[in-house]
Amino acid sequence: MNAPAYNFAYLDEQTKRMIRRAILKAIAIPGYQVPFASREMPMPYGWGTGGVQVTAAILGPADVLKVIDQGSDDTTNAVSIRKFFGRTAGVRTTTHTTEATVIQTRHRVPETPLKAGQILVYQVPIPEPLRFLEPRETETRRMHALEEYGLVHVKLYEDIARHGHIATTYAYPVKVAGRYVMDPSPIPKFDNPKLSNSDALQLFGAGREKRIYAIPPHTAVVSLDFEDHPFEQWRHPASCALCGDDASFLDEVITDDRGGRMFVCSDTDHCESRRAAPSQPTVQDAEVARG
Amino acid sequence: MATLTAGFADPVLAAQATFRAVMDATARPGTVVPVIDTVAAPPPLAAATAAVALTLVDGDTPVWLDPRLAAGPEVAAWLRFHTGAPLVDRPADAAFAILADPASAPPFEHFSIGTLDDPDRSATLILQVERFDDGAPLVLSGPGIADRATLRVAPLPPDMVARLTANRALFPRGVDLILTAGHAVAALPRSVMPVMER
Amino acid sequence: MYVAVKGGERAIENAHRLLAHERRGDRAVPEISLAQIEGQLGLAVDRVMTEGSLYDRDLAALAIKQARGDLIEAIFLLRAFRATLPRFGATQPVDTAAMRVRRRISATFKDLPGGQVLGPTFDYTHRLLEMPAADPPEPATTESDVADSVGTPMPRVTDLLAADDLIERSPGAGEIDDAAPPGDLTREALSFPADRDLRLQNLARGDEGFLLALAYSTQRGFGRTHPFAGEIRLGEVAVEVFAEDAGFVLPVGRITVTECQSINQFHGSASEPPRFTRGYGLVFGHCERKAMSMALVDRALRARELDEEVGAPAQDEEFVLSHSDNVQATGFVEHLKLPHYVDFQAELGLVRQMRREHAARTTAGGESPADATLSDATVADATVADHTREAAE
Numbered sequence: 001m002n003a004p005a006y007n008f009a010y011l012d013e014q015t016k017r018m019i020r021r022a023i024l025k026a027i028a029i030p031g032y033q034v035p036f037a038s039r040e041m042p043m044p045y046g047w048g049t050g051g052v053q054v055t056a057a058i059l060g061p062a063d064v065l066k067v068i069d070q071g072s073d074d075t076t077n078a079v080s081i082r083k084f085f086g087r088t089a090g091v092r093t094t095t096h097t098t099e100a101t102v103i104q105t106r107h108r109v110p111e112t113p114l115k116a117g118q119i120l121v122y123q124v125p126i127p128e129p130l131r132f133l134e135p136r137e138t139e140t141r142r143m144h145a146l147e148e149y150g151l152v153h154v155k156l157y158e159d160i161a162r163h164g165h166i167a168t169t170y171a172y173p174v175k176v177a178g179r180y181v182m183d184p185s186p187i188p189k190f191d192n193p194k195l196s197n198s199d200a201l202q203l204f205g206a207g208r209e210k211r212i213y214a215i216p217p218h219t220a221v222v223s224l225d226f227e228d229h230p231f232e233q234w235r236h237p238a239s240c241a242l243c244g245d246d247a248s249f250l251d252e253v254i255t256d257d258r259g260g261r262m263f264v265c266s267d268t269d270h271c272e273s274r275r276a277a278p279s280q281p282t283v284q285d286a287e288v289a290r291g
Numbered sequence: 292m293a294t295l296t297a298g299f300a301d302p303v304l305a306a307q308a309t310f311r312a313v314m315d316a317t318a319r320p321g322t323v324v325p326v327i328d329t330v331a332a333p334p335p336l337a338a339a340t341a342a343v344a345l346t347l348v349d350g351d352t353p354v355w356l357d358p359r360l361a362a363g364p365e366v367a368a369w370l371r372f373h374t375g376a377p378l379v380d381r382p383a384d385a386a387f388a389i390l391a392d393p394a395s396a397p398p399f400e401h402f403s404i405g406t407l408d409d410p411d412r413s414a415t416l417i418l419q420v421e422r423f424d425d426g427a428p429l430v431l432s433g434p435g436i437a438d439r440a441t442l443r444v445a446p447l448p449p450d451m452v453a454r455l456t457a458n459r460a461l462f463p464r465g466v467d468l469i470l471t472a473g474h475a476v477a478a479l480p481r482s483v484m485p486v487m488e489r
Numbered sequence: 490m491y492v493a494v495k496g497g498e499r500a501i502e503n504a505h506r507l508l509a510h511e512r513r514g515d516r517a518v519p520e521i522s523l524a525q526i527e528g529q530l531g532l533a534v535d536r537v538m539t540e541g542s543l544y545d546r547d548l549a550a551l552a553i554k555q556a557r558g559d560l561i562e563a564i565f566l567l568r569a570f571r572a573t574l575p576r577f578g579a580t581q582p583v584d585t586a587a588m589r590v591r592r593r594i595s596a597t598f599k600d601l602p603g604g605q606v607l608g609p610t611f612d613y614t615h616r617l618l619e620m621p622a623a624d625p626p627e628p629a630t631t632e633s634d635v636a637d638s639v640g641t642p643m644p645r646v647t648d649l650l651a652a653d654d655l656i657e658r659s660p661g662a663g664e665i666d667d668a669a670p671p672g673d674l675t676r677e678a679l680s681f682p683a684d685r686d687l688r689l690q691n692l693a694r695g696d697e698g699f700l701l702a703l704a705y706s707t708q709r710g711f712g713r714t715h716p717f718a719g720e721i722r723l724g725e726v727a728v729e730v731f732a733e734d735a736g737f738v739l740p741v742g743r744i745t746v747t748e749c750q751s752i753n754q755f756h757g758s759a760s761e762p763p764r765f766t767r768g769y770g771l772v773f774g775h776c777e778r779k780a781m782s783m784a785l786v787d788r789a790l791r792a793r794e795l796d797e798e799v800g801a802p803a804q805d806e807e808f809v810l811s812h813s814d815n816v817q818a819t820g821f822v823e824h825l826k827l828p829h830y831v832d833f834q835a836e837l838g839l840v841r842q843m844r845r846e847h848a849a850r851t852t853a854g855g856e857s858p859a860d861a862t863l864s865d866a867t868v869a870d871a872t873v874a875d876h877t878r879e880a881a882e
Contacts (some may be wrong), residue, residue: 012575036678037678039572041569045816047820047824070830074498075828077828080501107831169838210679234839
């Protein structure tokens with residue numbers, strides 16, 4: 001039996017070249033899902049294999065990597081992926097958004113605005129924004145080819161007819177550079193505006209579904225809506241119990257079985273930075289609110 | 292046949308660094324990005340051109356060489372040895388085209404432009420130019436460009452602006468261009484639109 | 490008191506330690522060896538090799554041990570290893586007619602050249618649990634059956650039928666360029682409609698249980714294809730590669746495979762006379778159930794090509810091929826274990842908003858019991874918001 005010897009950043013060079021070619025096509029056709037020969041990775045499909053393959057294909061020894069899941073650096077899957085690259089590529093890792101050159105994320109865009117030179121890599125479960133309206137790839141591919149996006153608008157409009165407002169709260173579809181309707185991955189729609197005209201390059205990897213897509217920097221990304229029902233951001237109408245931020249996206253934390261709960265920043269680095277900064281009002285031992 | 296010159300000294304890290312330069316250039320059309328790890332390739336292949344080829348081309352990507360590169364056997368032999376890429380005679384069959392005489396490049400639509408269903412199945416043209424600080428300024432807009440970007444390239448086909456405009460009109464189909472000169476790259480992906488000044 | 494969700498790294502390390510502990514089991518019982526798995530759980534090894542898409546008995550045994558006997562986990566381990574291997578090229582097509590046959594049965598002819606060879610099969614065992622005796626006698630070693638069949642020509646049943654033009658030629662033969670390398674869906678993303686080479690590769694890697702259920706569904710009328718088990722054969726075949734530099738074909742070894750060719754009805758069309766059609770299954774090792782299921786599903790997927798009515802799940806290429814892979818399926822189903830706080834928070838906000846709107850509508854129209862609970866929740870919301878605002882100040 002041969003002891004496996006793995007390459008820098010795990011993937012072999014042939015695989016990296018294939019992924020790199022797909023990334024370049026993805027950047028050249030913003031929002032279009034480029035099929036690629038996704039490999040079996042040593043973590044399960046659905047757990048970030050697409051993001052991991054994209055990161056492995058771009059990562060170099062000079063990079064500083066940050067990995068977040070649900071906005072947090074310390075969720076188990078983020079830890080696991082960060083360790084994987086620490087071990088296979090020996091790159092420096094960080095939890096600080098501002099220090100990172102490559103940020104791999106699941107379900108959030110960091111609160112701190114990204115800069116030129118940074119790359120945000122999204123893990124994507126279902127890359128096809130039309131999938132839940134039309135399960136067949138043969139059909140949805142055709143719709144993208146013909147720019148036939150009526151179906152999405154019908155879905156959003158049905159929401160309005162039934163509920164009086166759009167009922168999509170995450171993975172809210174966007175149109176990229178005026179052409180392709182794209183799934184921004186299951187980020188809360190609160191994060192959608194951050195996709196537009198970012199200084200950073202945004203790459204999206206869907207391993208199981210074998211698709212890569214991209215938003216170049218300085219590219220218009222518009223959340224789909226209607227003139228009389230414009231796109232709206234949503235966050236819990238509260239402030240972070242730890243740092244006091246009343247503009248960040250919040251997680252609700254249930255603290256007991258009597259209705260006690262509190263709200264804290266979903267982006268842990270953002271929250272910690274605010275608490276570390278001397279000028280910010282700090283709440284060290286927040287009282288738990290009881291209902 | 293003369294002995295083949297070597298490829299990258301460190302194939303893994305050099306390919307990574309070169310790819311990042313090309314990716315950066317593609318994400319910011321019109322920006323000139325240095326290529327640090329270069330290779331001694333047989334002339335007339337320039338250092339950056341050879342580095343980009345080693346980074347992106349392999350047995351899965353048919354390559355077309357322009358008449359200047361195909362004139363002698365050296366470039367073809369070097370590419371075949373280091374990348375394993377099959378060389379093709381027809382521009383339409385190529386995933387990558389490498390051109391050392393960009394001024395007389397065949398019309399872009401002679402290369403594969405992809406289909407509406409699969410626009411990514413289109414050719415990437417590596418145009419080896421002489422310099423990035425000469426020639427008529429190309430003013431560009433589009434994804435990756437904050438407002439306007441200006442790129443000076445020499446030499447280029449005399450009808451370059453018309454070619455880029457026609458290529459953009461095919462969107463999402465079209466060819467993507469990587470420009471190389473000396474130790475630097477720039478890119479003109481199909482999404483760029485030349486701006487007519489005034 | 491709010492405890493920050495920290496310690497992910499330590500939690501993972503502990504989980505790994507616990508897993509290693511559980512995997513080892515009772516320390517008083519000797520550890521199972523790879524040779525034991527390979528030799529005595531051979532069919533598990535075969536399944537892991539087939540669906541893991543890698544012919545290596547040692548590694549498959551190792552994967553089964555490491556996976557604590559969870560075969561899908563073992564398949565996953567083997568696949569992940571396979572993904573890092575360089576690909577040198579494609580072998581020559583294996584010739585199953587030249588197989589060194591250990592088992593060969595046909596349900597379509599009572600006797601045929603080469604005869605029926607029952608071989609090692611559960612088929613006619615009585616499924617009675619046999620309690621291990623204190624000192625069990627070793628089963629006699631036997632090689633005689635195998636030796637008997639070697640050298641006996643054993644033409645494939647489908648070839649015999651084809652000689653009389655009673656069965657179609659191998660589907661796609663003639664259309665597909667034999668010189669062109671076969672497709673490989675580990676190297677290109679699958680697109681639809683898929684060519685038969687990619688379809689068969691997908692089925693060969695597909696989950697045995699999924700294919701079994703689909704095959705069963707065709708027998709029960711969801712896309713009925715009237716199948717006969719034309720032939721099932723198990724044995725060793727030579728694997729050969731064409732050496733470019735040497736210019737000739739080079740044997741690289743022998744592998745065990747199970748092949749199933751189903752024979753199915755076809756009523757003919759305007760241009761085609763009536764004749765039988767084929768479904769094909771081929772797997773590593775001895776995975777007979779899988780090979781048969783694969784043949785039935787392959788035939789069902791040819792419905793469109795053969796101008797049959799398409800409507801059953803097993804005939805739906807995109808449905809079958811997109812959901813057959815158990816490594817993909819298990820990953821995505823199990824990924825629901827990962828945190829989804831963010832999406833859930835967004836949904837929570839929406840549900841509360843819709844409940845408020847619903848309450849407003851019903852209150853306008855009169856009290857209903859649901860309102861009581863609802864207004865409690867709404868009050869609680871407001872309280873929480875107030876408290877946090879105070880805490881933040």
